Structure formats: structure tokens, C-alpha cells
Amino acid sequence: MFKEVILIKNxxxxxxxLNRRTFEEALIRNLKRTLTPFGKISVHREQxxxxxxxxxxxxxxxxxxxxxxxxIATFSRSCLCEKDFEVIKExxxxxxKEQLSECSTFKVEAKRSxxxxxxxxxAICEEAGGYILERFPNLTVDVHxxxxxxxxxxxxxxxxxxxxxxxxxxxxxxxxxxxxxxxxSGGIDSPVAAWMMAKRGLQxxxxxxxxxxxxxxxxEEKVRTLLEKVSQWAGEIKLYIVPFTxxxxxxxxxxxxxLFTIIMRRIMIKITQRIARSNQSSAMISxxxxxxxxxxxxxxxxxxxxxANMPILRPLVGMDKEEIIKIARSIDTFxxxxxxxxxxxxxxxxxxxxxxxxxxxxxxAEAKLNIADLMETxxxxxxxxxxxx
Ligand code: ATP
Ligand code: MG
Numbered sequence: 001m002f003k004e005v006i007l008i009k010n011x012x013x014x015x016x017x018l019n020r021r022t023f024e025e026a027l028i029r030n031l032k033r034t035l036t037p038f039g040k041i042s043v044h045r046e047q048x049x050x051x052x053x054x055x056x057x058x059x060x061x062x063x064x065x066x067x068x069x070x071x072i073a074t075f076s077r078s079c080l081c082e083k084d085f086e087v088i089k090e091x092x093x094x095x096x097k098e099q100l101s102e103c104s105t106f107k108v109e110a111k112r113s114x115x116x117x118x119x120x121x122x123a124i125c126e127e128a129g130g131y132i133l134e135r136f137p138n139l140t141v142d143v144h145x146x147x148x149x150x151x152x153x154x155x156x157x158x159x160x161x162x163x164x165x166x167x168x169x170x171x172x173x174x175x176x177x178x179x180x181x182x183x184x185s186g187g188i189d190s191p192v193a194a195w196m197m198a199k200r201g202l203q204x205x206x207x208x209x210x211x212x213x214x215x216x217x218x219x220e221e222k223v224r225t226l227l228e229k230v231s232q233w234a235g236e237i238k239l240y241i242v243p244f245t246x247x248x249x250x251x252x253x254x255x256x257x258x259l260f261t262i263i264m265r266r267i268m269i270k271i272t273q274r275i276a277r278s279n280q281s282s283a284m285i286s287x288x289x290x291x292x293x294x295x296x297x298x299x300x301x302x303x304x305x306x307x308a309n310m311p312i313l314r315p316l317v318g319m320d321k322e323e324i325i326k327i328a329r330s331i332d333t334f335x336x337x338x339x340x341x342x343x344x345x346x347x348x349x350x351x352x353x354x355x356x357x358x359x360x361x362x363x364x365a366e367a368k369l370n371i372a373d374l375m376e377t378x379x380x381x382x383x384x385x386x387x388x389x
Pocket of ligand 2: 185188345
């Protein structure tokens with residue numbers, strides 16, 4: 001058995017100059033929060049590398065969790081052994097045996113920050129390389145383009161050995177960019193939008209509009225499941241479920257049919273903005289993408305934007321559906337998103353929605369609705385819960 005650690009190299013953080021310390025501290029906090037439920041851990045850093053140590057964690061679970069922590073470019077599972085060269089080379093061959101048996105070329109790289117270690121780096125490479133060659137007849141040395149690099153780091157507190165680095169989630173650590181509130185439907189796009197903005201370091205709250213009995217309990221449950229998935233990267237998410245039935249019926253009854261969708265979307269924005277302000281968010285997030293549906297032409301987006309005076313972040317704005325689906329699959333939201341439950345946006349939809357609405361007439365029709373009281377009630381009666389606690 002080996003003592004294992006996880007070594008983290010934090011890509012984009014290195015670029016952050018003066019903010020670097022804040023970002024690293026946030027990353028350490030996030031690692032601790034994510035991993036503590038699974039074992040007692042400590043994190044320390046040395047130069048540009050962070051070390052996650054634990055005596056009792058399941059390292060498969062730990063690696064899985066670390067792969068979802070934003071702010072990490074790559075990480076490596078590593079074994080830690082005593083600084084005895086015989087032990088080091090045997091540990092390298094043993095610890096990395098699966099990876100080494102699957103490759104055909106390799107090289108050994110040595111970093112010797114403990115200068116008192118008797119073998120110098122070239123000798124470590126040569127001797128450990130020779131030993132691995134003997135044990136793995138499938139391997140030859142390729143110093144320029146090896147399939148696997150076996151890294152041996154001789155440090156003050158021991159020798160670290162690791163193989164192929166694992167790709168991290170990238171982005172910026174949770175919470176380092178402030179807060180935003182995502183408008184979440186049960187569709188494919190908004191969970192992806194939420195994830196993309198969490199990747200930029202935002203802490204998320206979420207607003208979902210529900211219109212029972214036109215929308216079902218299962219549609220709400222679907223939103224919870226989607227947010228659960230997003231929260232595996234984004235941490236805890238505060239969800240507000242806003243009762244939207246009365247408002248939608250009022251719009252259906254009292255405004256020109258072809259403006260139904262655009263006005264409904266404006267009201268959604270206004271309510272979300274109120275909730276966003278109440279939870280200290282500086283922006284809203286939506287899953288819109290230009291041209292995807294009638295309510296997402298540039299004209300329609302201009303009309304909905306006019307209802308807000310807080311930025312609306314639209315990370316998918318220039319993406320094709322295929323690109324969005326690829327991300328949805330990679331964050332495991334796709335299969336849930338395609339379950340066929342009604343969203344309030346598909347209730348009472350007009351046969352011929354205006355694709356080029358005129359802002360002036362939209363504002364006029366909206367003002368005639370006298371809907372402020374219903375909006376107040378909806379906000380007051382919204383239900384709050386925490387997802388991913
Ligand atoms: P999605 O896949 O995210 O549902 P969509 O392509 O179906 O998006 P629309 O239905 O026009 O597009 O919704 C556009 C955006 O409006 C969504 O991405 C989401 O941010 C927001 N939205 C839609 N329905 C709701 C809802 N019921 N509650 C909260 N926000 C919603
Ligand atoms: Mg939708």
C-alpha cells in the first residue's frame with residue numbers, strides 16, 4: 001500500500017497577478033469543502049503546486065470530486081514514499097503499473113528540490129527508467145513524445161511519484177467573481193448556461209417559474225435534479241420557485257396574442273431581477289442563444305433586455321445547439337433535460353409569435369395589464385430551498 005496525495009497545478013490562476021493569493025485561498029477553501037465529507041484532509045501549497053493530503057479518504061472518490069472543482073487546470077494522483085532510491089523505483093513501477101502496461105513509450109522526469117538527495121536528476125531518470133524498462137517489456141523510451149511521463153519529485157517531506165496528469169475543470173474558483181441568479185427551466189440550455197457561469201467563478205442562485213396545473217410537479221422535480229447536477233461543480237444553489245399561473249393567465253386574457261411570449265419573458269426578467277437583488281446578485285443568467293426560437297431573435301432579445309436594468313449574462317449566445325448539447329452531456333444534464341415535461345414557456349404559446357416585436361407596442365401592452373400586484377404576490381409566495389447542500 002502507498003500513501004497517496006493529489007497534486008494540483010492551477011492553470012489560469014497563475015495569470016492573476018496580485019489577485020493570485022485570494023484565488024488560491026478560495027481554491028483551498030473549495031477543495032476542503034468538497035472533500036471534507038469524504039475524509040479528513042489538509043491542503044498545502046509549495047510554489048505553484050497544491051498538495052491534498054489525507055490518511056483516510058477514498059482516493060477514487062477524491063479524484064472524482066477534485067475533477068469538478070473549478071480553478072484547476074490539471075491534477076495528478078501521486079504516491080508519496082520515503083527518499084530511498086530502491087523504494088522510489090519499486091514504488092514507481094508498482095503505483096503506475098496499470099498506466100505503464102497500457103502504454104508503449106515513456107520517459108522519466110526528475111525534479112530534485114531536496115539537494116541533499118544523493119542521486120542527481122539525470123541519474124534518477126536513467127536508473128528508474130532502466131528499472132521500469134526491465135519490468136515492462138511493452139515499453140520503450142521516447143524522450144520527445146512519450147505516451148506517459150513518470151515524474152519523480154524529491155522534496156523535503158518525501159518522494160512524490162506520478163504519471164499521467166488528469167484534466168481539471170478549468171475556470172476560476174467558486175465564489176471569486178461574485179453572485180448571479182440564473183433563470184432555470186427544465187430545458188437543455190439553462191443548466192449549461194448556469195454551469196458555464198459557475199465556471200467563471202460565480203456563486204449561483206436560481207429562479208424557476210412554475211405554472212401549476214399547466215406545469216406538473218414532475219417538471220419541478222426535473223429542475224431540482226438538474227440543479228443537483230450543476231451543484232456538483234457550483235456548490236450549494238439557492239432555488240426560488242415562483243408561482244406563475246395567475247400572471248400567465250392575466251397575460252393570456254388581456255394582451256394581444258402575438259405579444260404573449262415577449263411580455264411573459266419581460267415579466268419573468270422583472271421578477272428574477274427583484275429576487276436577484278434581494279440575494280445580492282450582480283447579474284442574471286439566461287440560456288438564450290441568438291436565433292434559436294422566436295423569442296430569441298435579436299429584436300426579441302432587445303425587447304426582453306429592456307425590462308432589466310441589471311446585466312443579463314447569456315453565455316450560450318453564440319453557440320449552436322450541437323455545441324450546447326455536447327456540454328450538457330459532459331455535465332450529465334442532457335438525459336434529464338430531454339424528459340418531456342411542460343415548461344411554463346410552452347403554455348399558452350401563440351400560433352404566430354412576433355419575431356420582430358416593436359418595443360413601443362410591447363411596453364404599451366404590458367402597461368395595460370396592470371400586473372404589479374400579481375408580481376408582488378408571486379414574489380412573496382415564491383418557495384425557497386437549497387439544492388446540493
Ligand atoms: P432552455 O433549454 O434553457 O429551456 P430554450 O431554448 O427552451 O431554453 P426558452 O424556453 O425560450 O428557450 O427559454 C429561454 C431562457 O429563459 C431559458 O434558457 C431560461 O434561462 C429562461 N427560462 C425559460 N423557462 C423558464 C422557467 N420556467 N423558469 C425560469 N427561467 C426560464
Ligand atoms: Mg425551454
